[in-house]
Every structure is written in structure tokens, then in C-alpha cells.
Amino acid sequence: MPTPSSVLASVLRSDPARPRITFYEDTPGATRGERIELSGKVLANWVNKAANALQDEFDLGPGATVRLDLPPHWRSVYWAMAAWSVGATVVVGGDDGDDADLLVTDDPAAAEHAPGAAVLVTLAALARRSPDASPDATAMDEARELSTYGDQFTALDEPDEDAPALRSAGAEAAYGAVVEDRGWERGVRVHLSGGDLGRVLTAALSAWAADGSVVLTRGELDDEARSHRVATEGITLEE
Known part of the structure; x- marks a missing residue:
């Protein structure tokens, strides 16, 4: 069965230059209107x-x-x-991740008061440091520090196929089952309109396993804007 790591490897073997994530920020705020596109190679670097x-x-x-x-x-x-x-377990939504080994959050207060280690994420594409990180903060400022880590990665250990990969909305998926074969056509371009993060993550894995890509919209679109995006982005499936 494919795993997240093997799916990413297959994307790089197939066509590392092809876009694999196209992101639109449509929520109100300073980053509204951002469009970010990541090729397979750029995604792998991150x-x-x-x-x-x-x-x-x-x-x-x-x-x-x-x-x-x-x-x-x-x-x-x-x-x-x-x-x-x-090989870690990703926890999204709810309160069942309160005892997690690491919290990755865009909420400065949550990062500051995390019971354990934390990473503070700044969502803006061109951010070079978090505007909310205090000088004595213990959380990693992702915008400032992540670029210092290497572009190549070798795992020290591999998870078992039956080890939990994702916990979301009270459900758990193992490493051997988190990449779902949804019967999508090869090269599918899937439009994901926000919603539950767990759903977005599993849909992205399924699309990449089919040598496809995703267009991720954060925020609400009216029918006209949605139709325009579907046409301009070559979307073949709404999920």
C-alpha cells in the first residue's frame, strides 16, 4: 500500500516541475488575494x-x-x-491532541501557552518572521527559522503500516490506509474548498497518488467566482 512518503517520491519521479498545490486565500485579512503555486520539487523542499x-x-x-x-x-x-x-501521528481538530509532543499553530497565544514544544506558523507567503513572536518566546518562529534546515531528508526510522498516521474527527487512519484509492483518473486536478483539514489532507494524498494535483481554496466563493476558477485552473473534479 502507498504511504505519504512513497506518494511524494512518486510525484518527484513523475514530474517534479508540475504544479501539485495551487492555493487561493479568499478570507478577509491582509493576505486576501494570495495565490501560491507549489511544484512537486518545491513542495518536497518545504x-x-x-x-x-x-x-x-x-x-x-x-x-x-x-x-x-x-x-x-x-x-x-x-x-x-x-x-x-x-513517522509521527498527525492530529487535527478537537481536543484529542492536547497531549501531543508538538503543537504546530498559527495562534500566537496557543504557541506561547502550549504545555510542550510548539511551532508558530505565519500564514503569509512572504513572511520572514512572525510579527507576534516575542523575543523570549520558546516556540519556534517558523518564518524565521525553517529556512535554515536542509532541503534533503533521511528518516532515522520508518513507521509500521498499522501505526496511526492521522487522527481526525474521532477517526484514525493507519499508515497503510491513509492514502485512499478513490478511483480518480490519472492526472486529476481536484478543487478543495476549505472545510475540515483532515479531509483536505487525505484528498491531497489521493490526488497525488493518481499523479494529480489540488487547487485549495480557503474562504467562500460565489457561483460566478467558482466557475471562473474551475475554468482558469483546469479543475476536473470538485471535492
Whole structure:
């Protein structure tokens, strides 16, 4: 059965230059209107940097848990893939991740008061430091520090196929089952409209397993804007 790491490897073998995530920020705020596109190679670079941070800085591996307190976003995707690269369990939604080994969040207060280690994520694409990180903060300022980690990653240990990969909405998926074969056509381009982060992550894995890509929209679109996006982005499936 494919795993998240094997899916990423297949993307790089197939066509590393092809876009694999296209993200639109449509929520009100300073970043509204951002469009970010990541090729397979660029996605892998982000994943590898984050995985190196998890393994080297936080000493995480199989059996560890990483709680993602993040919205459906391109940054959420590479943090999930990084956690899977080290063999950790990704926890999204609810309160069942309160005892996680690491909290990855865009909420400065949550990062500051986390009971354990934390990473503070700044969602803006061009951020070079978090505007909310205090000088004496213990949480990693992702925008400032992640770029210092290497672009290549080698896992020290591999998770078992039956080890938990994702806990979301009270359900759990093992490493051997988290990549679902949904019968999608090869090269599918899936439009994901926000919603539950767990749903976004599993749909992205399924699309990449079919040598496809995802267009992720955060925020509400009216019918006209949605139709325009479907047409301009070559979307073949709404999920």
C-alpha cells in the first residue's frame, strides 16, 4: 500500500516541475488575494525542511504525535507531510491532541501557552518572521527559522503500516490506509474548498497518488467566482 512518503517520491519521479498545490486565500485579512503555486520539487523542499526540524530539533519519530492547529492551507499540507516523513501521528481538530509532543499553530497565544514544544506558523507567503513572536518566546518562529534546515531528508526510522498516521474527527487512519484509492483518473486536478483539514489532507494524498494535483481554496466563493476558477485552473473534479 502507498504511504505519504512513497506518494511524494512518486510525484518527484513523475514530474517534479508540475504544479501539485495551487492555493487561493479568499478570507478577509491582509493576505486576501494570495495565490501560491507549489511544484512537486518545491513542495518536497518545504516538507524536507520541516521534517528535518521535527527530527533534529524536536527529536520526533515513530510514536510521536504532532497536532496541527492550522486552517486548510498550503502550509498545513507540508507540515502534515513532514510529520508523516518522520513517522509521527498527525492530529487535527478537537481536543484529542492536547497531549501531543508538538503543537504546530498559527495562534500566537496557543504557541506561547502550549504545555510542550510548539511551532508558530505565519500564514503569509512572504513572511520572514512572525510579527507576534516575542523575543523570549520558546516556540519556534517558523518564518524565521525553517529556512535554515536542509532541503534533503533521511528518516532515522520508518513507521509500521498499522501505526496511526492521522487522527481526525474521532477517526484514525493507519499508515497503510491513509492514502485512499478513490478511483480518480490519472492526472486529476481536484478543487478543495476549505472545510475540515483532515479531509483536505487525505484528498491531497489521493490526488497525488493518481499523479494529480489540488487547487485549495480557503474562504467562500460565489457561483460566478467558482466557475471562473474551475475554468482558469483546469479543475476536473470538485471535492
